[in-house]
Amino acid sequence: MKNKFPIDVDNSINSGQVFLWKKDGADWYGINGQDILKINKNGIIKSLTNTKTNFFRKNDNIQKIIKLISKDQTVNKAVKEYEGLRIFRQDPFQCMISFIISSNSNIQKIKSSLEKITEKFGKQVRIQNKEFFLFPEPEKLANASINEIKACGVGYRAPFIKEAAQMVTLKKIDFKYLEKCDYYEAKKNICLVPGIGNKVADCIMLFSLNKLEAFPLDTWMIKILEKYYSKEFKIETKTITQKQYQLLHEKIVNHFGPYCGYAQQFLFKMERENNDKKWL
DNA sequence: CCAAGGCCTGAATG
DNA sequence: ACATTCAGGCCTT
Numbered sequence: 280m281k282n283k284f285p286i287d288v289d290n291s292i293n294s295g296q297v298f299l300w301k302k303d304g305a306d307w308y309g310i311n312g313q314d315i316l317k318i319n320k321n322g323i324i325k326s327l328t329n330t331k332t333n334f335f336r337k338n339d340n341i342q343k344i345i346k347l348i349s350k351d352q353t354v355n356k357a358v359k360e361y362e363g364l365r366i367f368r369q370d371p372f373q374c375m376i377s378f379i380i381s382s383n384s385n386i387q388k389i390k391s392s393l394e395k396i397t398e399k400f401g402k403q404v405r406i407q408n409k410e411f412f413l414f415p416e417p418e419k420l421a422n423a424s425i426n427e428i429k430a431c432g433v434g435y436r437a438p439f440i441k442e443a444a445q446m447v448t449l450k451k452i453d454f455k456y457l458e459k460c461d462y463y464e465a466k467k468n469i470c471l472v473p474g475i476g477n478k479v480a481d482c483i484m485l486f487s488l489n490k491l492e493a494f495p496l497d498t499w500m501i502k503i504l505e506k507y508y509s510k511e512f513k514i515e516t517k518t519i520t521q522k523q524y525q526l527l528h529e530k531i532v533n534h535f536g537p538y539c540g541y542a543q544q545f546l547f548k549m550e551r552e553n554n555d556k557k558w559l
Numbered sequence: 560c561c562a563a564g565g566c567c568t569g570a571a572t573g
Numbered sequence: 574a575c576a577t578t579c580a581g582g583c584c585t586t
Contacts, residue, residue: 383567
């Protein structure tokens with residue numbers, strides 16, 4: 280049986296949601312927490328450590344989701360252009376650290392920092408004659424010194440990373456719980472971590488905690504809202520304040536529906552590509 | 560509640 | 574060359 284909605288692997292990987300993926304020939308290899316994933320040219324995903332994974336979010340009814348978000352004409356255009364773009368379900372701890380690092384940075388730099396972190400703190404493994412570094416366990420980063428973390432090029436975010444890892448080891452952040460509770464409760468909790476504000480929290484929730492109503496509002500999305508949605512979502516203030524972010528999000532869920540996170544991913548991809556932004 | 564400024568870093572820009 | 578700007582924000586004042 281052929282999948283009517285195949286995943287566009289290249290575009291999905293190059294859409295700013297994951298950073299530790301490398302292409303080798305026709306195959307992609309990626310680090311996902313303590314797992315190594317391989318996606319072949321036919322789009323078949325496999326865990327090289329034989330771990331159960333739902334990286335491709337196979338429970339999403341993508342047909343229904345795309346139908347719903349495509350009611351919006353701009354999203355509809357983006358969907359047609361990047362049909363196979365998908366949201367992955369990644370390891371929450373890795374996702375959290377990745378997006379703490381992402382703030383006020385750029386994709387190349389995020390990638391380089393994360394690679395250094397895996398090389399310095401992650402377990403080295405050899406599988407299928409290839410070398411990999413897993414993502415470090417929370418304990419490892421929680422016990423690292425600020426300077427060791429800084430050596431990975433993360434700058435002032437180093438103490439955030441350490442403290443975030445500590446909160447995970449101390450169960451002040453419990454990903455299992457955050458997955459179960461609703462969007463608002465999860466957000467309230469995750470924003471207690473230093474270095475995590477509205478935008479980073481939304482990324483973590485959308486990409487790793489199964490919260491498809493998360494709609495990360497970064498500078499690009501604000502530009503998009505101003506460009507295509509100046510009537511629907513009027514931006515009142517110069518900078519997006521806490522209050523503004525909340526109000527905007529409510530209007531956005533109302534407009535795009537409960538799967539607005541997918542809408543965001545399509546819009547973001549489209550606008551970045553239109554501006555010739557590099558992903559690596 | 561909002562605006563403004565600082566912040567690590569390194570690639571890109573002038 | 575060398576200085577300045579900018580990059581998928583956050584936090585403090």
